[in-house]
Amino acid sequence: MADSSNDQPLLVAEGLAKSYGHLQACREVSFKLYPGEVLAIVGESGSGKSTLLQLLSAQLSPSAGKVSYRMRDGVLRDLNVLGEAERRFLFRTDWGYVHQDPAMGLRMAVSAGANVGERLMAIGWNNYGEIRDAASSWLQRVEIALQRIDDAPKTYSGGMRQRLQIARNLVTAPRLVFMDEPTGGLDVSVQARLLDLMRGLVGELGLSAVVVTHDLAVARLLSHRVMVMKDGRVIETGLTDQVLDDPREPYTQLLVSSILPA
Amino acid sequence: MNAPTYNFAYLDEGTKRMIRRAILKAIAIPGYQVPFASREMPMPYGWGTGGVQVTAAILGPQDVLKVIDQGSDDTTNAISIRKFFAKTAGVATTTRTEEASVIQTRHRIPEAPLHAGQVLVYQVPIPEPLRYLEPRETETRRMHALGEYGLMHVKLYEDIAKFGHIATAYAYPVKVAGRYVMDPSPTPKFDNPKMNDCEALQLFGAGREKRIYAIPPYTQVVSLDFEDHPFTRYRQDAPCALCGAEDSYLDEIVTDDQGSRMFVCSDTDYCETRQRDGHLGSESAPNKEHGHG
Numbered sequence: 001m002a003d004s005s006n007d008q009p010l011l012v013a014e015g016l017a018k019s020y021g022h023l024q025a026c027r028e029v030s031f032k033l034y035p036g037e038v039l040a041i042v043g044e045s046g047s048g049k050s051t052l053l054q055l056l057s058a059q060l061s062p063s064a065g066k067v068s069y070r071m072r073d074g075v076l077r078d079l080n081v082l083g084e085a086e087r088r089f090l091f092r093t094d095w096g097y098v099h100q101d102p103a104m105g106l107r108m109a110v111s112a113g114a115n116v117g118e119r120l121m122a123i124g125w126n127n128y129g130e131i132r133d134a135a136s137s138w139l140q141r142v143e144i145a146l147q148r149i150d151d152a153p154k155t156y157s158g159g160m161r162q163r164l165q166i167a168r169n170l171v172t173a174p175r176l177v178f179m180d181e182p183t184g185g186l187d188v189s190v191q192a193r194l195l196d197l198m199r200g201l202v203g204e205l206g207l208s209a210v211v212v213t214h215d216l217a218v219a220r221l222l223s224h225r226v227m228v229m230k231d232g233r234v235i236e237t238g239l240t241d242q243v244l245d246d247p248r249e250p251y252t253q254l255l256v257s258s259i260l261p262a
Numbered sequence: 263m264n265a266p267t268y269n270f271a272y273l274d275e276g277t278k279r280m281i282r283r284a285i286l287k288a289i290a291i292p293g294y295q296v297p298f299a300s301r302e303m304p305m306p307y308g309w310g311t312g313g314v315q316v317t318a319a320i321l322g323p324q325d326v327l328k329v330i331d332q333g334s335d336d337t338t339n340a341i342s343i344r345k346f347f348a349k350t351a352g353v354a355t356t357t358r359t360e361e362a363s364v365i366q367t368r369h370r371i372p373e374a375p376l377h378a379g380q381v382l383v384y385q386v387p388i389p390e391p392l393r394y395l396e397p398r399e400t401e402t403r404r405m406h407a408l409g410e411y412g413l414m415h416v417k418l419y420e421d422i423a424k425f426g427h428i429a430t431a432y433a434y435p436v437k438v439a440g441r442y443v444m445d446p447s448p449t450p451k452f453d454n455p456k457m458n459d460c461e462a463l464q465l466f467g468a469g470r471e472k473r474i475y476a477i478p479p480y481t482q483v484v485s486l487d488f489e490d491h492p493f494t495r496y497r498q499d500a501p502c503a504l505c506g507a508e509d510s511y512l513d514e515i516v517t518d519d520q521g522s523r524m525f526v527c528s529d530t531d532y533c534e535t536r537q538r539d540g541h542l543g544s545e546s547a548p549n550k551e552h553g554h555g
Contacts, residue, residue, distance in 0.1 A: 085408045092412075107395070107416070114419045121419070122412025128422050128488040150423050 015065035025051040038209045040223035048232040049212045096169030096177035100184040102161035113149040138167040159190035179211045271318040271351040281319035288476035293438030300472040311469025313385035326354045328362035333370035333528035371453040373532035376462035384447045386468035391435045391445040457483040500525040503545040505536035
């Protein structure tokens, strides 16, 4: 489905800034994200990563600058100009959003099958059998045993919840997925498995993604490009290997060298 | 001794105007929940404070009032509300569905078809159909505004996944006039089809939740379902033990501690009318004035 010859950007940020009173959470961020590209935003806590992700996904409106998204009709449109109904529709269909805490992205008291099926029902699917088939096939793809389909995610482990959240987001075949610390709070072996899964899915589906993480290993495994943030500014950007292997900025060098040896 | 004097139908005229404005807005936007300044009534929440306020606001001296509680005219709640309006408004009351101009109901729609000019007032405990799926009122209002009702099907999906069929038996969600999804109050889903294209005006009052909504006469009301699991009515598989009716909604009554039970019409007026017309059930008293046989 993905048109790989597409060389027009999917998401464009221009001069994005967000301030809370005197506090400049984010300033002068500009970049273009192309179809099939995975961009990692790294930096320490408080560097403005999460604010930036919320700006990009139109959950916050910027104090300055704008974000544009290329809709399925091929037209690049300013997200702030879209109506709320259109933004919410985009959020449910063409986008995914993976929260660090799966409880925020899932309905914890509703069965896994319904969690995955909700987006389909929201766009008008009205056949129980088809919804259940789609949910089953997605649970298999994220390696959740089919006999758990009628169990609520509150009975799931942390890793399973995160995989379920991914399935719930991908079921409508979105073109762009935002991820906020997708491996945060998971133990190392579960993280590895999740990263493996995500890397497979992103490649297979030709997804574009913006991944916020403080974990440089996540950036290295998943992303093509990296943006390093400090105090609300992008201080360095480039190809992942280039930035992580040969950092120019002193702060990036510090970040890279502060990884604990395995 | 001076007896306390009430304004006609208990509420003051200013309050009644406020409620009527909410009712008019509700009629203009079928299925939409209109907030209103619900008053304290001389009865506890959950006993029909919303329905009573709506009834008080629309009642005129010429009206004939019927009040039912689970279909029955003779339970405590029905009798006390009927007495309340007989006392404070001096209106005529009745138990006969076709004679009434205003019918206040708790969770049933009468079996006898309603006709033009009648008003059915529902007592509503929880007006928000999305409440148990999405607890944030700010969010559910936005979902109503944008017509995002995928979540409502999640509830039906859960039913089928758990029980193999849509097990929701009451408060079964409906879509009104192709726009708003509405909770028809906890009426059994058996009654849902009666709401569709109904000749009478249907008003819903939720006192504690301070909401009024409405279905104008001749409005399309569709029960939500799936293509492969369509909406079905549910009725106990038995005739009424007193009047033999095969088409009415039944109450199950436990008659001893040995597990015996009988099924009788939940709508007492319907059942009595049929008995008066000579219909008999298995438990009917054998010797009436002129015996059937």
